[in-house]
Amino acid sequence: MEQDAFDLAHISLRPLSLSDADDFMVWATDERVAKFCTWESSTSKDAAADYIQNNAKSCSLFQAICLGDRVIGFISVRSFEGNDEGRAKSAELGYVLGFKYWGKGIATKVVKQVVEMAFADLPDLERLEAVVDVENVASQRVLEKAGFRREGILRKFLFMKGKSRDMVMFSVISDEVGA
Template sequence: MAASTEHASPGSSSSTPLPPPILTLIKVIIRPLHPSDATMMTKHANDPDISKGMRNTFPNPYSLEQAKDFLNNIGLKETHPSSSKPNAKPILKNYALCRRSDGAYMGGIGLMPMADVEARTFETGYWIGKEFWGNGYMTEALRAFTLWAFRTFPDLVRVEASVFEGNDGSVRVLKRAGFQAEGVRRKAIWKRGELLDKMYFSMLREECDGLHNYDTSDVHS
């Protein structure tokens, strides 16, 4: 059963309707975040194997209060205008990844618009709970989310992502989603007492239009 506006997240007692998804895919639903996501967000994010690949603003341990704080102050509020035109529609930056079969919250995906001379570049970031690894959820989500970003933001030219050394799973996701490796900042990361390289990947608008092996027949945006 796909997530809809008629039920709350599994594991939550909230009766507040969920927002409609921005994308309904074969395996994954991507929708705006909801206050009821806090419990499952805490469960999946409170894992050192998740936080080791993230910036230190993604804490470990990850408490319920931290999840609520993120939702209330960032996840449910931060937006970016869809274009540079006056009165452009505000678009949320952060979204929930949910399993289509039962609506279960699995993780998050979002966009961080760059500024100044890089204003036509967005950075994407994502994470997914360990119990969902190895099922193709993240690759499907990233492909579709990147396509959605280019469709939603007409001024957008480039989507980029960065990965810490050793995060081989995320590298595979990016490559399978059609991102191109660009380069490495050597020993740019200090994480858990270790110096790590930081790898960069990107996709340009003209590259997204020609994604291989991507069936849009089941994508609704």
């Protein structure tokens, strides 16, 4: 897809905090953004604040995607450590971007950056995975461009929005980072 002239140098990451709840509402209430996400688009500001607080606590990395000083999305890494010891060396990547910023290469840039950060900051991490709806072609493309390997389809893996959905499993492993 053709990308607008857009300077990716204006994109940066910083920790997402409760004071970002107003910016967060812009994409959290947008059905186009929520379509392939587990949350519903009709989120209240209190629900957004809870989501931010819970993720800030439970994620190893929970970053605001910023354009200048405006928050336009977030990206997270959630470790499985503590929940499932057999998967203690794995973590899951998630990301969301406000609709008006799609198609400019922003997600690809920050996913690449966060892969480097995650393997640098989490010394025990061996596998970073992302699970994407089979219909979410843009997100699959982002992961491919960022160096993830497509591992296969998990049939009826996730019950979301009233339906069990087929998901694609992607991963990048420690041996592949910085190689």
